[in-house]
Amino acid sequence: MAGSVNKVILVGNLGRDPEVRRLNNGEPVVNLRIATSESWKDKNSGERKEKTEWHSVVIFNENLARVAEQYLKKGSKVYIEGQLQTRKWQDQSGAEKYTTEIVLQRFRGELTILDSRGSGSGGGEYADDEGGGGQISRGGDFGRSSPMERRPAPATSGGGGGGSRYSDLDDDIPF
Amino acid sequence: MAGSVNKVILVGNLGRDPEVRRLNNGEPVVNLRIATSESWKDKNSGERKEKTEWHSVVIFNENLARVAEQYLKKGSKVYIEGQLQTRKWQDQSGAEKYTTEIVLQRFRGELTILDSRGSGSGGGEYADDEGGGGQISRGGDFGRSSPMERRPAPATSGGGGGGSRYSDLDDDIPF
Amino acid sequence: MAGSVNKVILVGNLGRDPEVRRLNNGEPVVNLRIATSESWKDKNSGERKEKTEWHSVVIFNENLARVAEQYLKKGSKVYIEGQLQTRKWQDQSGAEKYTTEIVLQRFRGELTILDSRGSGSGGGEYADDEGGGGQISRGGDFGRSSPMERRPAPATSGGGGGGSRYSDLDDDIPF
Amino acid sequence: MAGSVNKVILVGNLGRDPEVRRLNNGEPVVNLRIATSESWKDKNSGERKEKTEWHSVVIFNENLARVAEQYLKKGSKVYIEGQLQTRKWQDQSGAEKYTTEIVLQRFRGELTILDSRGSGSGGGEYADDEGGGGQISRGGDFGRSSPMERRPAPATSGGGGGGSRYSDLDDDIPF
DNA sequence: TTTT
DNA sequence: TTTT
Numbered sequence: 001m002a003g004s005v006n007k008v009i010l011v012g013n014l015g016r017d018p019e020v021r022r023l024n025n026g027e028p029v030v031n032l033r034i035a036t037s038e039s040w041k042d043k044n045s046g047e048r049k050e051k052t053e054w055h056s057v058v059i060f061n062e063n064l065a066r067v068a069e070q071y072l073k074k075g076s077k078v079y080i081e082g083q084l085q086t087r088k089w090q091d092q093s094g095a096e097k098y099t100t101e102i103v104l105q106r107f108r109g110e111l112t113i114l115d116s117r118g119s120g121s122g123g124g125e126y127a128d129d130e131g132g133g134g135q136i137s138r139g140g141d142f143g144r145s146s147p148m149e150r151r152p153a154p155a156t157s158g159g160g161g162g163g164s165r166y167s168d169l170d171d172d173i174p175f
Numbered sequence: 176m177a178g179s180v181n182k183v184i185l186v187g188n189l190g191r192d193p194e195v196r197r198l199n200n201g202e203p204v205v206n207l208r209i210a211t212s213e214s215w216k217d218k219n220s221g222e223r224k225e226k227t228e229w230h231s232v233v234i235f236n237e238n239l240a241r242v243a244e245q246y247l248k249k250g251s252k253v254y255i256e257g258q259l260q261t262r263k264w265q266d267q268s269g270a271e272k273y274t275t276e277i278v279l280q281r282f283r284g285e286l287t288i289l290d291s292r293g294s295g296s297g298g299g300e301y302a303d304d305e306g307g308g309g310q311i312s313r314g315g316d317f318g319r320s321s322p323m324e325r326r327p328a329p330a331t332s333g334g335g336g337g338g339s340r341y342s343d344l345d346d347d348i349p350f
Numbered sequence: 351m352a353g354s355v356n357k358v359i360l361v362g363n364l365g366r367d368p369e370v371r372r373l374n375n376g377e378p379v380v381n382l383r384i385a386t387s388e389s390w391k392d393k394n395s396g397e398r399k400e401k402t403e404w405h406s407v408v409i410f411n412e413n414l415a416r417v418a419e420q421y422l423k424k425g426s427k428v429y430i431e432g433q434l435q436t437r438k439w440q441d442q443s444g445a446e447k448y449t450t451e452i453v454l455q456r457f458r459g460e461l462t463i464l465d466s467r468g469s470g471s472g473g474g475e476y477a478d479d480e481g482g483g484g485q486i487s488r489g490g491d492f493g494r495s496s497p498m499e500r501r502p503a504p505a506t507s508g509g510g511g512g513g514s515r516y517s518d519l520d521d522d523i524p525f
Numbered sequence: 526m527a528g529s530v531n532k533v534i535l536v537g538n539l540g541r542d543p544e545v546r547r548l549n550n551g552e553p554v555v556n557l558r559i560a561t562s563e564s565w566k567d568k569n570s571g572e573r574k575e576k577t578e579w580h581s582v583v584i585f586n587e588n589l590a591r592v593a594e595q596y597l598k599k600g601s602k603v604y605i606e607g608q609l610q611t612r613k614w615q616d617q618s619g620a621e622k623y624t625t626e627i628v629l630q631r632f633r634g635e636l637t638i639l640d641s642r643g644s645g646s647g648g649g650e651y652a653d654d655e656g657g658g659g660q661i662s663r664g665g666d667f668g669r670s671s672p673m674e675r676r677p678a679p680a681t682s683g684g685g686g687g688g689s690r691y692s693d694l695d696d697d698i699p700f
Numbered sequence: 701t702t703t704t
Numbered sequence: 705t706t707t708t
Contacts, residue, residue, distance in 0.1 A: 003638050112529070
């Protein structure tokens with residue numbers, strides 16, 4: 001459509017370990033269950049209340065799926081950016097169901113781990129480094145190598161290029 | 176939860192006119208059906224393809240509901256910011272269903288009309304003015320009147336305050 | 351302007367303790383210095399490189415300023431949402447300078463603390479609870495008390511209200 | 526840094542035609558000047574006031590730069606997503622200056638044209654089609670061709686793939 | 701059901 | 705310098 005945007009931003013915690021499935025070509029597809037929560041004080045009772053919302057996230061982005069598989073676990077805190085997709089399916093009785101998910105398509109979306117290294121429920125190997133960009137190519141000519149990435153004018157740029165995250169180019173993964 | 180974020184950003188078009196319901200106190204609650212769409216060229220066939228996603232939006236934010244009721248119609252293009260909520264319900268057969276919506280809670284969310292005045296499918300009265308902030312108070316002491324809103328230091332600030340959108344304070348609505 | 355959006359989202363760490371100034375009425379205005387950083391592997395050298403970007407944040411939002419003052423410190427990790435503003439000023443020599451800041455206006459913006467309780471550089475009192483919404487009223491009729499906030503139709507809603515964060519209504523602050 | 530996010534979202538209008546520079550390899554780098562604006566009613570005077578904010582955008586993303594060059598002009602309305610970068614430079618007198626820009630790095634950022642076809646100040650050729658994804662690869666194996674992009678489980682997925690925008694793969698550009 |  |  002003429003100029004549309006479909007974006008979801010979540011910061012929350014995994015309710016369970018990532019679920020990993022494999023495509024025919026061996027690529028991982030990862031499902032996450034993420035909780036966000038809000039609390040407030042009830043105006044009448046004065047009690048503090050809390051409501052948790054659960055989100056289903058599906059990561060087709062190959063690189064981010066690999067990061068999720070390796071570094072996330074139950075309890076991990078993440079920043080996730082994806083898009084809303086609703087799909088229709090039928091349960092065993094044939095009843096129509098709809099499920100809405102936050103999807104990180106191939107080469108799209110973002111995933112950033114917000115835990116400190118070794119935190120999370122159980123310690124662990126995963127990075128406290130930084131999050132993963134899905135905006136990134138597997139192509140042969142990845143931008144960060146270019147000395148011209150920053151704007152030369154109008155003066156001393158201080159150089160320095162962009163930076164990336166969990167790039168598909170980083171064959172020996174990111175940390 | 177410790178530090179969570181649940182945010183949806185959509186730019187899309189209304190598939191039909193807004194549906195307005197009334198709460199007991201007369202406040203409007205507005206439901207929108209918004210389409211976002213992506214197109215791409217199929218790598219194999221070379222054809223251009225398109226996929227449309229439909230989103231259900233519920234506006235409890237009183238002020239934004241009023242704007243939606245008055246200014247939006249089928250075909251209108253909007254920027255919407257809300258949060259994801261999934262609710263469970265039962266159809267007439269008693270089957271469990273889940274519906275995920277983008278919700279603009281009271282005093283929360285954003286709605287900005289992106290159509291030019293008089294455009295949309297059918298011309299019309301509604302504003303192409305500017306968007307609606309749900310971040311805004313009905314209280315008595317609204318910020319924009321304060322000459323101190325901008326930071327005085329470290330030098331001449333140039334003064335000037337924020338700006339608002341569809342404020343609850345604007346009793347005679349916004350344009 | 352007809353439908354504009356000006357939004358900045360940062361997740362990063364404070365480079366120093368918050369700076370607090372007071373308006374004439376005693377309200378705090380808080381300045382934060384926040385670092386975001388990206389790392390990538392240089393394609394030529396194979397080295398891992400990192401670039402840090404520093405951001406100046408100004409919190410006029412009364413409630414969030416209070417939260418920042420009380421709970422943030424050097425090293426704290428936060429989610430911040432505000433808007434870009436550039437202001438012109440003159441240094442002591444009279445030279446024109448421009449400074450671009452992320453501003454959280456009154457009743458606007460968001461601040462969510464992402465540290466675990468007691469973490470950060472030095473332990474501390476601040477919440478690991480959840481972040482602060484600037485979208486929230488000081489008015490007398492705050493939404494979360496309403497039993498009608500959720501949509502009644504089309505079936506059993508499961509009730510449940512919104513949730514808030516660091517509300518101006520919570521006179522005895524939020525945790 | 527461990528898990529940081531640096532994101533700017535703008536919806537606004539171009540104050541002038543795009544400025545295009547060329548890198549040594551011929552790739553375009555485009556600078557945009559974008560206005561966002563807010564209006565509000567002054568509580569004391571009752572007057573409607575408006576404040577415009579001007580943003581400097583730099584597009585290194587090769588594909589989006591090409592779209593900007595071809596389809597944007599003074600007055601165009603766009604959705605832009607990039608990151609904040611501040612660079613230091615010296616004016617002719619040797620005085621230090623800082624400029625903060627919204628940067629769309631290579632393979633990153635988004636640009637979506639929000640004008641209707643032929644609208645804008647002067648009619649024109651550019652697309653009102655759909656927005657540009659910077660998240661997209663020039664690699665040989667672009668996702669949309671994959672029949673497995675959607676999740677197979679837990680039931681009939683309905684297939685259907687993602688969608689893209691202004692892909693680097695679309696050699697014969699996008700509309 | 702929108703939009704191109 | 706845009707837009708309403």
